[in-house]
Amino acid sequence: MPASRSDARREGSARLGQGFLWNSWYVAAVSGQLAAGELLPRQILGLRVLLGRTPTGEVWALNDRCPHRAVPLSAGRTVRGARGEDLIECPYHGWRFRTDGVCASVPANADPDFTVETIRVSAFRVVETHGLIWIWMTQDRAEPDHPPPVIPGIVGRKPLAVATIAYPVHVDHAILGLVDPAHGPYVHRQWWWRKPTRARVKSKAFVASPLGFTMVGHAPSESGRLYRLLGASPVTEIVFRLPGLRWEHLRLGARSVLALSAMTPVTDHETRMTQIVWSDFGALRFLAPLVRFAVHRFLQEDEVVITAQSRDLKDSPPFLWVGDADQQARWYVQLKREWLASRGEDRAFVNPVKARRLSWSS
Missing domain, CATH: 2.102.10.10 (Rieske [2Fe-2S] iron-sulphur domain)
Incomplete structure (x- = not known):
């Protein structure tokens, strides 16, 4: 039996670099x-x-x-x-x-x-x-069937830093960069970040979470020297959730820092990234100008690589994904496909992510 038009549209939207997650x-x-x-x-x-x-x-x-x-x-x-x-x-x-x-x-x-x-x-x-x-x-005037995401860890009177930047790529490609754990030493060459020559193997546990996956609580890597300035014994948890949210919740005893990255599609070839940082850690209030500078610099460094990448993405080239370092990208593609399939078939979303430990070098 030939596929219906709605099936064809859904299949097209499920392809990497095409379509949006409506509703x-x-x-x-x-x-x-x-x-x-x-x-x-x-x-x-x-x-x-x-x-x-x-x-x-x-x-x-x-x-x-x-x-x-x-x-x-x-x-x-x-x-x-x-x-x-x-x-x-x-x-x-x-x-x-x-x-x-x-x-x-x-x-x-x-x-x-x-x-x-x-x-x-x-x-x-x-x-x-x-x-x-x-x-x-929504495309069909559907009323919301779920509330906006609840993001735990939002603390403080107002954000320490807010930054927005436009990436000249489809939201899928922006998100692949968002969940990529291995580009940091090469793209973000600041004094507080690990240098490529000091890369080491990391092993992190992941579990499924609502509409996404979570890197379970762990001690931050040594690559984040800024973390060490905060003292205490930090524990961080990183969550990704459809349609394009990633937040890192860093706990330092009774205090915490929350960094939220939100990808909002603008068009088929542009995505707006909003980065917000909250904290009730007193020392960071005095360091707020440094935090704002670091956030802006961080996004600008990503923009340089994404802009360079955008030239050939227009041809929809195949990607070569290798090992655990690219597993979060694979999960995103699976999550997107399942979201579209569950909506098209009018059934509950079934998270395709299975608990496992991932290892990569960075």
């Missing part, structure tokens, strides 16, 4: 990036999204396109309605929309019987929690 929560912005009354345009999974915040603090998200003449609403402004509510005004003909997407005014309309409320702009579900703004991305 998922993505990081749209960090709370501090969106002030009340501001309009923040974003492109997410190829869709143009407009984010905003009301005077009372609620976050909203709309399709960034006026249905009248396709002018970006982000080129307009927010105005106050008759009841004090925020309205988004299109800069072309002054059409106004409520934050739920319903049209509130068409100034040029002279027909008293015309109901402007029948006009709508698509709205997106958004949730703000722990300083992150999550957006539910």
Whole structure:
């Protein structure tokens, strides 16, 4: 029996470097990036999204396109309605929309019987929690069937560091770099990082975790000299979760440091990486400028390699994956395929990752 169109689309999306994981929560912005009354345009999974915040603090998200003449609403402004509510005004003909997407005014309309409320702009579900703004991305207007991820270890009054950078590759390739454990000594050549000449074999235990896998708690490697500055006896746990989240939770006695990396697809050939670091470790508050510098430098070093790689990725070349160092990349591909298959077949997701120990040199 020939495959259906939906089967063919799902198979295409399952290929490395193609498609997106719809019906998922993505990081749209960090709370501090969106002030009340501001309009923040974003492109997410190829869709143009407009984010905003009301005077009372609620976050909203709309399709960034006026249905009248396709002018970006982000080129307009927010105005106050008759009841004090925020309205988004299109800069072309002054059409106004409520934050739920319903049209509130068409100034040029002279027909008293015309109901402007029948006009709508698509709205997106958004949730703000722990300083992150999550957006539910769907193609079929499906309501969220699960909440945004809960990321344990978010501590402190506000992040120590926030950095964003655009990588010129499909999100799959950005994630392969995110979960790759062996590039550090060659890409990140800072004084606090292990040099290639000092590489040693590492062996770490991994288990399946919700929509991903976890490197179970262990003492950080000696490659992270910055860890040693923090003292105590650190234990770190690293988690990867679909659609593109990785966080490292470092515990130092009663204190902790959490570093979250969030990959948000922009288009088929661009991915926005958001890196956030939190901590309740007092010494790091004094070292905050150094932490911010290190985070920015770290992302820029990755960008250099990914940009170089992007030239030939356009031809979809086959990859040669070797040994345990590439196993996390294999797991990501398996997780993506299973996610798409479970959604297409309307069944529960079955995590393909099996507990095992991986060994590699870095």
